[in-house]
Amino acid sequence: MTGQPMPELDALEARVKSRVAELASLVDGELGEAIDAVCQSTPMREAARYAVLGGGKRLRPALALLCAQACGGEARAALPAAAAVELVHAFSLVHDDLPCMDDDDLRRGRPTLHVHAGEAAALLAGDSMLNAAYWTLAMRVADRALSASLIGELADASARMIDGQTLDSLGGFDAGVSGDEQRLRLIHRWKTGALMRAACRMGAISAQATDADLDAITRYAEAVGLMFQVVDDLIDVEQSTEQAGKRTGKDADAGKLTFPGVLGVEASRAEVAKLLDASLSAIEPMGEAAVDLADLARVLAGRTR
Amino acid sequence: MTGQPMPELDALEARVKSRVAELASLVDGELGEAIDAVCQSTPMREAARYAVLGGGKRLRPALALLCAQACGGEARAALPAAAAVELVHAFSLVHDDLPCMDDDDLRRGRPTLHVHAGEAAALLAGDSMLNAAYWTLAMRVADRALSASLIGELADASARMIDGQTLDSLGGFDAGVSGDEQRLRLIHRWKTGALMRAACRMGAISAQATDADLDAITRYAEAVGLMFQVVDDLIDVEQSTEQAGKRTGKDADAGKLTFPGVLGVEASRAEVAKLLDASLSAIEPMGEAAVDLADLARVLAGRTR
Numbered sequence: 145m146t147g148q149p150m151p152e153l154d155a156l157e158a159r160v161k162s163r164v165a166e167l168a169s170l171v172d173g174e175l176g177e178a179i180d181a182v183c184q185s186t187p188m189r190e191a192a193r194y195a196v197l198g199g200g201k202r203l204r205p206a207l208a209l210l211c212a213q214a215c216g217g218e219a220r221a222a223l224p225a226a227a228a229v230e231l232v233h234a235f236s237l238v239h240d241d242l243p244c245m246d247d248d249d250l251r252r253g254r255p256t257l258h259v260h261a262g263e264a265a266a267l268l269a270g271d272s273m274l275n276a277a278y279w280t281l282a283m284r285v286a287d288r289a290l291s292a293s294l295i296g297e298l299a300d301a302s303a304r305m306i307d308g309q310t311l312d313s314l315g316g317f318d319a320g321v322s323g324d325e326q327r328l329r330l331i332h333r334w335k336t337g338a339l340m341r342a343a344c345r346m347g348a349i350s351a352q353a354t355d356a357d358l359d360a361i362t363r364y365a366e367a368v369g370l371m372f373q374v375v376d377d378l379i380d381v382e383q384s385t386e387q388a389g390k391r392t393g394k395d396a397d398a399g400k401l402t403f404p405g406v407l408g409v410e411a412s413r414a415e416v417a418k419l420l421d422a423s424l425s426a427i428e429p430m431g432e433a434a435v436d437l438a439d440l441a442r443v444l445a446g447r448t449r
Numbered sequence: 450m451t452g453q454p455m456p457e458l459d460a461l462e463a464r465v466k467s468r469v470a471e472l473a474s475l476v477d478g479e480l481g482e483a484i485d486a487v488c489q490s491t492p493m494r495e496a497a498r499y500a501v502l503g504g505g506k507r508l509r510p511a512l513a514l515l516c517a518q519a520c521g522g523e524a525r526a527a528l529p530a531a532a533a534v535e536l537v538h539a540f541s542l543v544h545d546d547l548p549c550m551d552d553d554d555l556r557r558g559r560p561t562l563h564v565h566a567g568e569a570a571a572l573l574a575g576d577s578m579l580n581a582a583y584w585t586l587a588m589r590v591a592d593r594a595l596s597a598s599l600i601g602e603l604a605d606a607s608a609r610m611i612d613g614q615t616l617d618s619l620g621g622f623d624a625g626v627s628g629d630e631q632r633l634r635l636i637h638r639w640k641t642g643a644l645m646r647a648a649c650r651m652g653a654i655s656a657q658a659t660d661a662d663l664d665a666i667t668r669y670a671e672a673v674g675l676m677f678q679v680v681d682d683l684i685d686v687e688q689s690t691e692q693a694g695k696r697t698g699k700d701a702d703a704g705k706l707t708f709p710g711v712l713g714v715e716a717s718r719a720e721v722a723k724l725l726d727a728s729l730s731a732i733e734p735m736g737e738a739a740v741d742l743a744d745l746a747r748v749l750a751g752r753t754r
Contacts, residue, residue, distance in 0.1 A: 182604075185612040185621045236621065239576060244568035263549035264618050267572070271544060272611045278583045279604035282597055289593040295600055298485075299584035306577045307490040312568050314492045 153446045161442045163436055167209045168202035170220060174227040178284070182276040191261050191269035192276070196234045199252035204229045204340060206440065207368075208347035211361050214427065214434040217351025224284040225294055225346035228277040230259050232302050233339060235273035238266050245313060274302070286348075301342030310335025312400065313419070327400040329370075336376075338371035344368075356429075363426035368441050370418035374412055375447050377402040381409065420445040458751045459542075465748045468741055472514045473507035475525060479532040483589070487581040496566050496574035497581070501539045504557035509645060511532045511745065512673075513652035516666050519732065519739040522656025529589040530599055530651035533582040537607050538644060540578035541614070543571050550618060579607070599651050606647030613639025617705065633706040634675075641681075642674035649673075661734075668731035673746050676724035679717050680752050682707040686714065725750040 175196050205226035212222035241256040242263065249259050258266035278295060285291035312331050321330050343407040344365035348358045381404045384425040403412040422443045427434040454531050480501050488494040510531035516528035520611065546553040546561040554564050563571035583600060590596035617636050649670035653663045686709045708717040728746045732739040 157663060183612065184609070185615045188612055188615045211544045235576075239572060242572065244572060262619075265548060265615075268611055268615050268618070270576075271540075271609065272615075274576065274579055275604060275607045275611060278600060279608060282601035282604050285597075288597040291597040292587055292590075292593040292600070295583060295597070296587035299587050302580045303487045303577065303584060304489070304572055304582065307488065307493055310490045310493045310570075310573050310577075313573070315569075323655065337572060 151187060153442070154216055157443050157446065160439045161437070164202065164206045164440070166194035167171075167206045167219065167226075170209070170223060171202055171205040171226050171230060173279075174223045174284075175230060177228055178276050178280045181283075181306070182279050183272055188266060188269060188272055189259075191257060191265045192272055193438065194260060195238050195257045195266075195269055196231065196273060198254055200230070200234065202230065203372075203444075204233050204343040207343045207365070207437075208350070210436045210440065211344045211347030211365075212351035214430050214437050215348045215351040215353035215361065216433060217353075222347040225278050225350045226343070227284075228280045228294070229339060229343040229346060231273045231277035231280065232298065232305070235270045235277070236305060236339075238270040240309065242266060245309075255312060255349065269300050277302075290350070293349055296344035297342050297346050297349065299339040304338035305336075308332070308336070308338070311335075320343045324401055324406045328403065328406050332370060332373040333366075336373045337366065340372065341365040347368040357406055360426050360430055364423045364437065364441070367419045367423035367426065368376055368444065371416055371423065372444055374403045374419070375444060378409065378412055379447065392398070416445050450650035458747070460726065461703065461744055462751065465741070465744050469507060469511045472531075473509045475514070475528060476507055476510040476531050476535060477502060477583075479528045479589075480535060483532055483581050483585045485537070486588075487505075487584050488577055489693055492570060493574060493577055495654065496562060496570045497567060498734075500543050500562045500571075500574055501536065501561055501578060504614050505535070505539070507535065508677075508749075509538050509648040511646060512648045512670070512742075513655070515741045516649045516652030516670075517656035519651045519735050519742050520656040520662045521532070521660035521738060522658075522664065527652040530583050530655045531648070532589075533585045533599070533603055534583065534644060534648040534651060536578045536582035537603065537610070540575045540582070541644075543575040543578065543612060545614065547571060552616075595655070598654055602647050602651050602654065606643040609639040609643035610641075613641070613643070614638070616640075629706055629711045633708065633711050636706065637670075637675060637678040641678045642671065645674035645677065646670040665731050665735055669728045669742065669746070672724045672728035672731065673749065676721055676728065676746070677749055679708045679720050679724070680749060682709055683714065683717055683721075721750050 174187065176193070179189060179192045179196060183192050208222045208226040208229055209219040212225075213219045237251060238257050240246050241251055242258055248256055250256065254260075256266070257269060261269075277298060280292045281291055281298065285294060308331050311327075312335055321327055341362065344361050345358065348361040353361065380402065403415065420441055424438055427437055469505055481498070481500055484494060484497045484501060488497050493573050513527045513531040513534055514524040517530075518524045542556060543562050545551050546556055547749070551562055555561065559565075562574060582603060586596055586599045586603065590599060616632075617640055626632055646667065649666050650663065652667040658666065685707065692696075709719065712720065725746055729743055
């Protein structure tokens with residue numbers, strides 16, 4: 145699909161981007177308040193604000209808010225969940241960029257936090273952001289039982305994310321997984337899939353979703369989460385650093401497993417199409433309330449044009 | 450008091466150590482289960498077990514369990530709280546030891562985790578341990594409202610701990626604090642005091658403490674937490690690396706603020722005596738149930754002999 149004009153997708157993308165931007169401004173307000181409440185030392189507050197509020201697509205928070213809406217709630221019912229998930233995501237980027245990990249100097253089109261503020265500040269700010277995610281769910285969700293459920297979801301997902309990062313960076317054997325493709329799917333399910341799944345589920349749970357809706361959202365999230373990563377792998381192969389706003393071509397250089405590397409580019413594109421279908425089918429029974437979620441999946445699938 | 454025989458304190462110390470060791474074996478069971486459930490990749494599980502289960506005095510968990518007991522509960526009611534606090538403590542040690550922070554090679558008498566398993570593994574394992582603390586409170590406390598309360602306490606305390614580490618390592622101005630002594634007290638209250646306070650309060654809360662008991666425990670905890678740090682500063686000046694099981698003499702070398710450095714050794718000893726009195730007075734109204742807590746404070750005050 146490279147280079148072909150797709151006016152329908154362009155119009156869809158404009159609409160989805162505007163909706164996501166509207167939700168992002170709500171979330172940024174919540175994130176700013178959480179950071180200011182949690183980080184009481186000046187260097188920590190500045191480092192956390194730099195890392196969390198300096199750009200970012202706010203995809204995960206948007207998923208949380210749109211899933212709350214799809215389950216019949218107000219989008220803003222999921223604001224603490226959305227902010228908490230974004231804090232975990234931003235923490236993981238800060239630590240992954242450190243010299244002892246991926247050693248990246250560019251993130252969201254700007255110097256990474258350790259380049260900007262030093263390694264110690266980046267280490268501590270990442271710690272503080274992970275902690276602030278739990279602070280947000282504990283302090284900003286009035287219903288104590290709901291708060292504990294959301295924290296359980298996030299803790300499980302973050303554990304998988306860190307495990308996925310560990311397998312991706314350090315290697316290491318895991319029982320029952322063999323072959324590059326199986327291994328790649330496990331790493332992606334853990335490293336990026338688990339947190340996107342949690343974003344969606346936590347949005348649904350914040351809106352007191354029925355079991356049927358939570359199940360639909362979970363299947364949507366699992367498909368979209370994997371699709372997002374396959375698309376990301378394709379972007380790393382196909383786009384320049386300038387277009388992507390972060391270093392590209394690094395995965396292949398680092399010898400990391402990627403979908404284009406393991407399956408080839410064409411099969412990876414076919415995988416994207418299959419996962420888009422799966423995500424749309426999952427939420428079809430939810431009807432009108434899930435239109436934004438469906439459009440978001442279509443736009444995410446089209447990012448590789 | 451250096452070098453003088455103190456038979457009473459020796460007997461007390463033997464009794465307290467045996468009680469703490471008994472509680473520590475309970476906590477180690479809980480910690481091992483949490484790590485195995487949370488860390489599903491082999492390298493992560495091994496790194497976390499090395500850092501968490503390889504020694505350590507288990508002072509914070511002992512405080513949590515003894516505070517539950519002092520408030521009329523079963524010590525084991527506070528096991529998830531005790532394990533969660535120890536996970537946060539162990540995480541902070543792993544990250545503080547990293548080359549970009551204190552660059553320590555020895556901890557609890559063994560090579561630090563980054564020396565043993567590499568920097569990336571230590572970074573990720575620290576992240577995983579902080580996350581596992583919240584996982585433990587979310588998953589292992591059946592009462593959802595209690596779970597959320599404990600998580601709020603821990604998130605607040607961990608935020609202060611990370612802020613304190615930030616001030617200690619990076620410096621930075623904070624409103625309303627001026628002069629070395631004020632600054633030193635703030636750093637200690639945040640860096641070590643907050644988590645010991647949370648350990649005690651979470652133990653009391655796990656035992657459904659009355660407001661009066663929770664208040665008494667809080668005052669005990671604030672006195673003991675600061676006392677512990679003053680004693681630690683004195684040990685750093687007075688003991689060898691071999692005796693302490695970690696590098697000593699580093700604070701002065703690194704130009705860090707310490708109590709002996711700011712107040713002098715004799716005034717620091719007087720501060721210890723004052724804080725011991727404050728901790729004992731706070732829990733006196735709790736009577737027999739708080740005897741172990743009182744003895745623990747006495748032993749902690751006597752560590753500098």
